[in-house]
Amino acid sequence: MRHTSAQAPSVVDRVLDVLGAFTPDRPAMTLSELSRRTGLPLSTTHRIVGELARRGALERQDDGRYRIGLWLWEIASLSPRGTVLRDAAMPFLEDLYEATHENVQLAVLDAPDVVYVERISGRNAVSIVSRPGGRLAAHATGVGLVLLAHAPAEVQEAVLSAPLRQYTPKTITSGEELRRALADARRDGYVISDRQVEMVSLSVAAPVHGADDAVVAAISIVIPAAGPDPRSMVPAVRAAARGISRALGAPRVLRQPG
Numbered sequence: 001m002r003h004t005s006a007q008a009p010s011v012v013d014r015v016l017d018v019l020g021a022f023t024p025d026r027p028a029m030t031l032s033e034l035s036r037r038t039g040l041p042l043s044t045t046h047r048i049v050g051e052l053a054r055r056g057a058l059e060r061q062d063d064g065r066y067r068i069g070l071w072l073w074e075i076a077s078l079s080p081r082g083t084v085l086r087d088a089a090m091p092f093l094e095d096l097y098e099a100t101h102e103n104v105q106l107a108v109l110d111a112p113d114v115v116y117v118e119r120i121s122g123r124n125a126v127s128i129v130s131r132p133g134g135r136l137a138a139h140a141t142g143v144g145l146v147l148l149a150h151a152p153a154e155v156q157e158a159v160l161s162a163p164l165r166q167y168t169p170k171t172i173t174s175g176e177e178l179r180r181a182l183a184d185a186r187r188d189g190y191v192i193s194d195r196q197v198e199m200v201s202l203s204v205a206a207p208v209h210g211a212d213d214a215v216v217a218a219i220s221i222v223i224p225a226a227g228p229d230p231r232s233m234v235p236a237v238r239a240a241a242r243g244i245s246r247a248l249g250a251p252r253v254l255r256q257p258g
Contacts, residue, residue, distance in 0.1 A: 006134060018048050019057070019068070024134065028065040045106040085217055086118050088186045089208070093120055096221060096240040100233070103128050103222035105203075109147035112159045114138045117217070126201045133242045137165045139172050142193035142205030143218035147177075150187035150207060152214035156182065170195040190238055192230045193220075201225055206241035209250035219244065 009017070021029065023035040029037070035045040049066055052058040056071030089106050097104045097120045106118040113135040121128070130136060138144030139159060147155055160175040172178050185191045194202045205220035219241050221233055245253040 022068055028067040030065050037195040089244045090242040092240040105220045108217050112154045114144040128222050139164050139178050140167050140196040141221045142191045142203035144220040145181055145185050145191045146205045146207045149182040167197045168199050190234050195225050204230050204237045206238045208241050208246040211249040213252050
């Protein structure tokens with residue numbers, strides 16, 4: 001990541017640039033590759049990588065390449081939006097998977113993207129590009145539309161005013177269309193996102209409420225586009241979302257009968 005501001009990057013910036021250089025497509029790299037991808041001098045990269053490896057944040061493979069170390073996973077596991085949410089959600093995600101044997105996902109908003117906290121996939125389920133810890137543009141996903149619909153106004157406006165990435169011919173690419181989709185999500189209490197990320201699949205998503213009744217996450221089921229009517233999946237997805245909300249202590253859900 002090359003810095004374009006007049007101010008020189010700090011040591012923390014440089015460390016985060018090195019860590020951020022790793023991607024699903026590039027999970028392991030040499031020092032030279034890291035230097036090129038970050039724009040840092042090779043000597044600086046060598047020093048930073050050495051310190052990160054010493055602390056366990058990076059691991060050196062037998063072929064000399066470096067990859068993310070277990071210590072970072074330990075630190076990341078402390079995030080309340082990860083483990084606490086995941087622990088509360090897993091029984092309901094598993095029930096939803098057992099009832100459908102389709103892809104089941106849990107995600108949180110990090111605008112303009114969503115970050116997937118968990119995913120359960122079956123051997124015969126339609127192939128999807130999402131993965132735990134991965135990101136996709138919020139406007140193009142069912143979970144993202146749910147989360148954006150309940151996000152603060154300034155977050156919504158920032159996404160609405162920015163260019164919207166197109167994944168397929170069905171992806172929402174205009175602010176006006178996205179604004180209508182968010183209004184529909186608030187009105188309906190769920191979203192059907194039709195072939196926005198891949199033409200072979202669609203998703204049905206619903207919001208998860210936290211202890212203060214705010215929407216803290218969303219769950220979805222991803223099914224083949226040529227499969228059953230997605231509206232038939234709505235009750236099961238909404239029931240799972242309510243179950244997670246109840247487990248998180250959402251007052252509105254706890255007040256509901258049953």
